[in-house]
Amino acid sequence: MAIALVIGLVVVSDHQWGEWVSAAAIQSTDDAYVEADVSTLSARVSGNVLRVLVNDFQSVKAGQLLVQIDPADYQAAVNAAQAAVAGARAALDNLANQEALQRALLQQAKAQHDSAVASQTVTQQERDRQQTLLNGGIAGTQQKVQQANAAYSEAVAGVAASLAAIEAQQRQLDVLVGQEGTLRANLDAAQANLTSAQLKLGYTSVVAPFDGEASTRAVQPSDYVNVGTNLISVVPVPNVYVIANFKETQLTRVAAGQPVDLTIDTFPGQTLRGQVGRLSPASGAVFALLPPDNATGNFTKVVQRIPVRIEIDPGQALTDKLRAGMSVEASIHVDDEH
Template identity: 45%
Template sequence: MNDEKADMPPEKDSAPLPADPVAAGAPAAEATPAEPEPDPQVDPPPSSWRPPEKKKTTVIAIVAIALVAVLAVLFAWKLPPFAGGAERTDNAYVRGRVTVISPQVSGYVTSVPVQDFAEVKAGQVLATIDDRIYRARVAQAEANVAAQQASLANSAQAQRSREVATNSQDAGVANAQAQLTRAEADMRRARKLVADGSISTREFDQTRAALLAAQAALQQARASRAIGTQDVRTVVVGRAGLEASVAAAKAQLRLAQIDLDNTVIRAPTDGQLSEIGVRQGAYVSAGTQLLSVVPHNVWVIANFKEAQTGKMAVGQRARFSVDALGGAELTGRIENLSPAAGSEFAVLKADNATGNFVKVAQRIAVRIAIDPKQPLARRLRPGMSVEAHVDTNSGPRR
């Protein structure tokens, strides 16, 4: 066991305890109260740093920036003093008189002398259709007109012939009248002669028979004259029908000529073409959409809510930003307001005669004329989306 203790490493000397002066018999010193050390976390030492004083110009700039920010918020939210001065909507579009070009006749397209998006003038040829059939129809109509005019001329000649025959019948009536006069004179002489026996009864009867024959001849001549008059009237009445036939033939000729003219399709007005939808050699029928002509006269249709149009009137200033032009703004004026809400022009009207009713704000279309002499106005195209603003404080009010 002694050997094991010898082999163990010597233990470290423990730290000596502080000597107790009382226990050591040293004279006790008078105890003085020790001051507590300050805690920097609880009671930090006083600092001498102060923020630098702001200059007067800096204060003015800060106030000005704050005021501009407040005004911007008021303007964005349309709060006083900016409330009620302008109305805006993004339900607005550029509009124009887009004309759809369609043929009025059917046939094969023989030529298309224009290109996509080309500028055209009024009357310029856009396409042509094979016109051989329509030329033949025009020739046929012209022949029909000639035939009807010949019939009308024959009627005039027949009238003149009937009138000449009537003159001859007048002469026949005069001859019969003369024969009757002579027969009546013979009859008067015969009555006197038969009374004194100068002539026989047989001669008297012959004279009487001649008188009766003369009377009958006069009646026959007058009847022939009446027939001749009716023949002339028949020709005159028949001429009206022939004149109507001539007019109908001429109308058919005009229709055939119109169809022939319509084989050449022309631009109705100045403008720019859309994409060409027909090619040479294609067969088209009447009403087939070939292309469109877009005039350069455009305007803006803005659909405002009905509550926004309370102070709008014709002549008020407006401005609109165009999405296709990077938000560029153009100016204009209100030209007119729609006479009814958009729902009134719908094909299917909404039926609100039920118990479940939800009030929906209606839209009133406002037409805005674009001010002239604006370079960007030439780049406007029908169908572009815009954001319209109307200054209701400008111009008259309703």
């Protein structure tokens, strides 16, 4: 009987304790740390490191050159690509000149055809006139008729030859026009190769993506790096925030916008102001490499912790001294909202 009473008191006390924790005006945890969105810079091209222009933990500015990979091979590739583009453009220009010349030859052939047609008309008229004179016995002779017929036949042949010349010149023009598509495709390919070569040349210069501080250098001059090799990391200080892991029983009334007091272990006695940014969509256990499987074996209930992102209010002197990884004690005022 006494044992049952003790167990009952423990259960009731545990339930009331949970309600008291959830109802507290301030929810605190020391399972919190300063975090930053660290950017790890990796090599996008392979080659030997020519220079490392930053020291460990040095402040850097956005766009500042940090690591220089030997650009010689990539500069040569750009030069070759530029020459290929120039050659492709020259081929197109030469084709345009050939087309212009061919169009002129076609017009010349058409003019010769017009002249041949006119000559045919004149010789036909002369043939008819000589035939009429011969038939009328006026002044015509058989010899003149024969000469007129020969001239007319020659004119007819000239017209046929001029038509053949027009067709030949037109076919040649069609061939040249057909080559234009191929040459333009060659130019497009050469320009694409040039763009790719220029990009790779640019990748030999590794620059800081934003203002911050460099981490420990992972490479030194003369090191050979492959694509994907980590070179250096940049931490965007003072743009840091706090990740605080609260027990699930503490988050009953926690919401975005509530004020937070932050105490950094490195700076005891000094308090930073912040506010709740957002809550994680899942507990830390869900994102673990080996998540727990409660469907097997004996079950022991463990209070889960939910990560809460806390944004630090700007304009505080202590913010510039914060470094990622520092331990923090966070206290959320759940009864207050901004």
